[in-house]
Structures are given as structure tokens and as C-alpha cells.
Amino acid sequence: MTATSRRTFLTRSLALGCTAAASPLLTPVTFASAPFDNRLVVIILRGGMDGLGAIAPYGDPGYSALRGALDEGAIDLDGFYAMHPAFAPLLPLWQAQELSFVHAVSTPYRDKRSHFDGQDILEAGTGETDGVTARDGWLNRMLQTVPGLRTDTAYAIGQGEMYLTRGEAPIARWSPDIDLAISPQALLLADLIMHDDPAFRDAMAEAFELADGDGTSLTAAPSEMSMDGMVEEMAQARQGAAHRKVADFAAQRLKEDSRIAAFSINGWDTHRRQTQTLPRAMNRLADTLLTLRKRLSDTWSKTTVIAMTEFGRTVRLNGSDGTDHGTAGAMILAGGALRGGRVVADWPGLAEADLYGRRDLMPTRDVRAHAAWIMRGLFGLDQRTLETAIFPGLDMGADPRLIL
Template identity: 40%
Template sequence: MINRRFFLTAAATTAAIGMVPRLAFAKAATDRRFVFIIQRGAADGLGTLAPVGDPAFTAARGILAQDFANAPRLDGMFALHPALGRIAGLYQAKQALFLHATASPYRDRSHFDGQNVLETGSAGAYQVKDGWLNRLLAALPAEEAKAIAVAVTVPLALRGQRDVASYAPSALPDADDNLLQRVAMLYEGDRQLHALWSEAMATRALTADMAPNGAAMAARGGAGGGAGLARAAAATGALTAKLLSAPGGARIAMIETGGWDTHAQQRARLAGQLGGLDAMVGAIRDGLGPLWDQTIVLVATEFGRTVALNGTGGTDHGTAAAAMLFGGRVQGGRVMADWPGLAPNALYEGRDLRPTMPLDGFIGGAVASHFGLDPQRLMPVIFPGTATRAMGGLA
């Protein structure tokens, strides 16, 4: 291990992962940054962004509707969960945009399959071996095609032909300078490993003063209660911002968050999770400083949750959810939705929020606009096998 506070890996992920054609449609390099925050476990979009203007909302959600009695309204239909104070401020500043009743092409309710579709960008589970975010790197100029995962291992969305580093804290003992020097000498003759090791050492030096446990706690979700989770999430956000701000460093980052599978006692658990997300996004915004104006942050989950509560005060696996965009380049202050309604006869399979907006079109439109790419050429690359068109006017 490199030191007692951090575990650092530089992962070469090129072997046996499938071939991506060399793309030639990237424009000149810019100073833009992109962050993808994945909510593992199926986050409740109805509990995040509530359709309080829907006549069926209160009866359909039961006790969960009480959280929105005095919540800030974004418009005549939707209100934001009170735990999302920083995000509400971004919305007022027109730096937050929400998409509701959205879903990937996946229509079953398995976490593993749903996350596979979300991360590979494919039309079905296990049809593609690499991730949409790694394929995006091939469309960017070399100066921008640098990514890092704030995670113990590289998530599937970032796996592929392009080398990607991962960085996460650890409580394991320090390695002394002699060991580090010997490893550097061992890798010196290998062009690929030497480059990866050099990047790892640069990241280690950059983050030497960061808090030791923040990213790990935020990834687990729920550690240390609501306040502890918020502190951990803020530390992860600050770490991410620092990695993205370093000269010559990563331009793209992915953060894994867990704990969104709220089968029981959802009201308190979801409030804590959302408070953590709010703290994370706020720390990214604060840490990036002027770079925030060149940044977008995407938040998405594999699917939503049931409209009605179950017998333990929670919700079960559903279908449509909510996705979010934050940043200085976002054309925000809006909720995008083709609202299907929560009346019993409007629900998907009689239980779920019906999906009406394509998540892949939202993601593709956001990154194409942000990086100045042709959406018609980009969509088949990052979302193979789908016929969805990229949404316009997002960033």
C-alpha cells in the first residue's frame, strides 16, 4: 500500500474488453470538466423530486408525502426534498436541471442487470463489455480524455480501451519511500505501467492532505448516521474537485454512492442519503471554484421505486426515476418531464411510475453539448443498439 490513509490504483483496462473504433469527430481541447455520480440501489425519484401538484400524490405516497408539506417548490408541479438545500440554491441560480419519469431501456427490476445497462449504455443487460464513459473518452481530444474513478476499483462505466485510474482511501499502513522507489524502478522499463505508476504517485502527492475516510464512507452509504454521511460525502466531493483541478490531471470523474435501496424505513434513510448527495455536490462546486463554470455533474440511478409503500415503511424496486444535471454550464432552473400521473390506471404494471423520458437521450445530449460533439455521431458510440435521439438544450 502507498500510505496508511489512501489506497491508490492505476488500472489498465484494455485487455479483452471489446474494440472501440478510433473517433475523429472531437473538436479542439477545452477546459471543461465532467462528473458522473451513480446512485447504486435504485434511488426513489418520487422521494427526491415530488410531484406535489399531482392530485394523486398524497394518497399514493402516504407518510412519505409529509416530507414535502413545507418543501421548496420548483414550479407548480414539483417540490424538492428539504434535505437538498444546496441543490435548491443551484436551481435558483439556474445551475440545476432535473429530468423526471426517466429510465434506461431496461424494464425489469434486478440491481445487477439495471446497473449493467446504465453503465454499458447498451439496450439490454450484458450485451456490451465496456462502459459508455470510457467510450466517450475516445471521442475527446487527448488533453481531455483523462478520467479517474473515486472508487476502490474502476466501475464498469469507465472500463474499456482507455486507461483509467481509480482512487479511494484506505486505513492500511504506509509504504516507506524505499519500497515506492523500488516499485518505480520495477516499472521503469514498461511504458504503460511506468505511465500509470507516475500518475498514481502524482495523485498521491496531490491528495496527501485530504481526510482519510470520506470517500469510503460515502461509497458505502449511511456510515456514521446522517451527519456522518454528509461529512463523508462532502469529503468525497472535495477530493473529486481537487483531482479535477490539478494541472494536467483528470478532466472526467466518476463517483460511486450506495445505500439507495430503501426497502424499509425509507423516510429517515432517504433523508440521510439526500443530505449526503447535497453535501457532495456542494463540495464539488466549492472545490472547483472558477472551474465550476466549465463543469457539469450528472446524477443517475439504475431504476426507481414503487409508488406505494410496502409493509415496512419502505418502497420496492420500481421503474422510472429522476436524473439530475448540475453545473455552471447547465441550462438549468427547469424540470423536464412528460408527466404520466400517479393515478392507479396511469402506473406502469399497476405499481411503478411510468417511464416517459429516455435516460440515454438525456445523458447523450448533456455530454455532446458540453464537449461540443456531434450528437448524431456520438449516440451510436456511447449507446450502441439504441435508436434514441440526444436531447438538446441541456448544457
């Protein structure tokens, strides 16, 4: 193997490794039934959604200096925030007060900016900033507090389990015939060096774009599959419109005995050409939410959807017209049980002195607090239980009144 081909091989291998971290096929969709009538859907947006890109605070004087003019077709929400035009199909939900956004939120994770650690901390629901200590996920811990819980239908896209639903509470799983696997060594190597080297980072973005930004990660070992073969696999996966199939099945189960669902939507790592890659991810999310609403029909009035991500992105674009890993970001909430039609935020400002580390949006609320208040509103869980057993060490703060 020549030096050039070795570099190409390594670059593409690492690119696929980072893609697996940002948008893994190891993404289960899980369900559980419980003795209450309201429904909760948790969607993990893997890769770090750019909250400023999705919900632009154009009313802040610093916004235009950092990001330029609003995207053409952006939808004004309240005179301060505007919704990205890719979310335009969600406007009827906003008008019906079945859609809200929560801005300037984050987990307690700071500075290291690893997809792996960030996602683990998000799904574990811990307060650790330098690693995850919980052995189970916060959604499973919530289910452990509910008496009379029984297992219902559950399934996973790919292999493995979500950290979010790991634990002693009974949750069944099912996996379709997707049998792709990347070695743990490749994932670890990608995590260690990918984002420290612009060349590797751009190679990852190139591999991602070759897949048309689908967010699907190929996980076959590079020695066993050519790059052309990998792209072919990605194209085949796209044709299946997996996100709609997941939403269809989720709605079917939630209309019956299931009460809790969790799955992931991939493709939010926008290091390069964000104007091309971010809208594709937002289109999939919008499509998923609208599919859930349509398929749930009357059950939608009892449902709340939380879409959350491991961290936000930098406030400034990088040299590749993308954004790098940041700190605070945004949550997206939907559902008929939601007190919607609002952007909920303790806005920190975008002046340089107001930024976290002079590069990121400053977090002003803990993303776990909003999830906790939603569970309290939906299921009547005790605040002490939420702050100690489900999210250990959390201070939920003031009630944002997210649920009707």
C-alpha cells in the same frame, strides 16, 4: 450451530450481500483528462433512488392518494413539483439556475429489478433488457472518440473498477486503504433471493439502519467478522465523511488537467422506513454537490454534474413504510454550464392506468438520451456517434437544451 443461529447468520449474511449490491464499497472514483475545456462529473446513485420521494409531483391529482401529504418543509419549485426538504441546501443552486431535475426516465431495463443487472446496464449504456453485452462502459466509450486523450490522476474508493469507465481509453486509478471483500457467492445468493422474501428484505434494512443509513457496505465474510464488528467498521467509515473527501479531490483534479470524473454515492435502497433512510442519502448528495461547487470556484461555470440511478421505486409505499424496486425515476443535474432551474419531464401521470405494470412510474424518456445531449452540448460530439458508438441503438429524441 443451532437452527436459530443459522437463520440469523444466513439472514445477516444475505442482508450484507444486498447492501453490497445497493451500495458497494467497490466504488471507484475515476478521472481522465481530454483536449476540451468543459468538465463532466457522473455520479452513480447506487440502490435505486426514489424519484417521487426526491422530487414530488404534488400537482398530479394522484400523488396525494399514493404518497399522502407532502413532507413538511418540502420546497415548491414550479407549482407542480416540490423538492424534498433534505435538498433544501441546494435551493441557492436552483435559484441560480445551476440545478435541474429530470423526471420519469429510466434505462431500457425492465421487470427483473436486480441491483446488479440494473447498475450494469446503466453503466454499460446498452439497450439490452435481459443482460449486458457491452464489455466497456459508456463513459469510457465516449473518451475513446476523443483524439489526443491522455491519462490523468484517477482513484478508486475500495477495490475494483466502475463498469462506467471500463474500456480501452486510458484512465488511471487510485485506491485508499480499504481492503474489504465479500465473496461473489454471497453477492449472487443475495441477488437471487433477497427481494423475494420480506423477512430477508427486512433483515437487510435492519443491518442498513444499524449503520445509521450511511450507505457503507461491509464486505468482510461473515465467518471472519461479527455483526458488532461490522457495525463498528461502518461507524468508523462514517466518521471519515468520505463523500466530502471524494468531492474535494475531484474538484482539485478538475481545476487542473482532469476533465472527466466518475464516482458513486451509496445508500439509496429504501425498502423500509424511507422517511429515515432517504433523507440521509439526499443529505450526502447535497453535501457532495455543494462541496464540488465551492472547491471548483471559477471552474464550476464549465462543469456539469449528472447524478443517475439504476431504477426508480414503486409509487406506493410497502408494508414497511418503504418502497420496492420500480422502473422510472429521476436524474439530478447541477453545474454552472447547465441551463438549470427546471424540472424536465414528459410527465406520464399517476393514475393507475398510466403506471407501468400498475405499480411503477411510467418511463417516458431514456436516461441515456439526456446524458447524450449533455455530452453533445459540453463536448460537441456528433449525434450519430452518440447514438451508435457511445450508446448503441439509442434514439436521442428531441433536444431538451440542458446545456447553455
